[in-house]
Amino acid sequence: MKINEKKLDLRVARTHKLLITAFRDLLSEQGKLFSNITINEICDKAMVHRTTFYKHFEDKFALLSATLTWVLQDYLQMSIEDRLRQPLQSLSRFMLENLLEPIVQNQKNDKGFTDFFKNYIGDISRRDFLELKRRGKPFSPPIELLAEYHSGVISLLVTWWIYHLEEDVTAGQMDEYYYQMVNEKIMLD
Known part of the structure; x- marks a missing residue:
């Protein structure tokens, strides 16, 4: 594996972790319902740009699947x-x-x-x-x-x-x- 590939893998893993953690926290937040949580809210909480979100996940259902798998x-x-x-x-x-x-x-x-x-x-x-x-x-x-x-x-x-x-x-x-x-x-x- 090249060094650049390793850095890329670490960046992908970091982005996934940020998005999953932010989504997990939003899902656990009192009164926050899954149906009402927006991609923008997730991105803001994760401090990740919206276009970055879509590079990693198709939609919030794909992120929910990844979040449940992680949990x-x-x-x-x-x-x-x-x-x-x-x-x-x-x-x-x-x-x-x-x-x-x-x-x-x-x-x-x-x-x-x-x-x-x-x-x-x-x-x-x-x-x-x-x-x-x-x-x-x-x-x-x-x-x-x-x-x-x-x-x-x-x-x-x-x-x-x-x-x-x-x-x-x-x-x-x-x-x-x-x-x-x-x-x-x-x-x-």
Whole structure:
């Protein structure tokens, strides 16, 4: 690698970090809704020119995806089995210890954000189920249906949990609720 390429990579990484950090802070700011945050606000907070923003991200949805990936980087590096076996406990290690909780707490009433978050979790689920299928695990329902169902349940539980933080419901209890709800006997017994 040439020295100029290394400098360029560092500048790109620095710009991404500035934009992601600024956006994360805006998303966490009380009363700031994702749908109302503008590219200009993000750029002003990051001290980055608007044209620079568009050199790195197509729109604020692309930046939101990068922000969630950055916030959840440790979660995404966990084994698929751990993420699926204890979905809320594994997510809570990162949700409550970093900035995901304030973001989701502040954005819980913004339909644009909640729809995006559900789709983001759905993409993770889809990749996880496809990887398990590639490893030889048989699934009778279609992967798309599994991913849609799983992401819907997980995003619903995360949102419910954040609405009820003051009730001190543990991640273990949330996983118990998850398993009770995905068990067909709850409806049939």
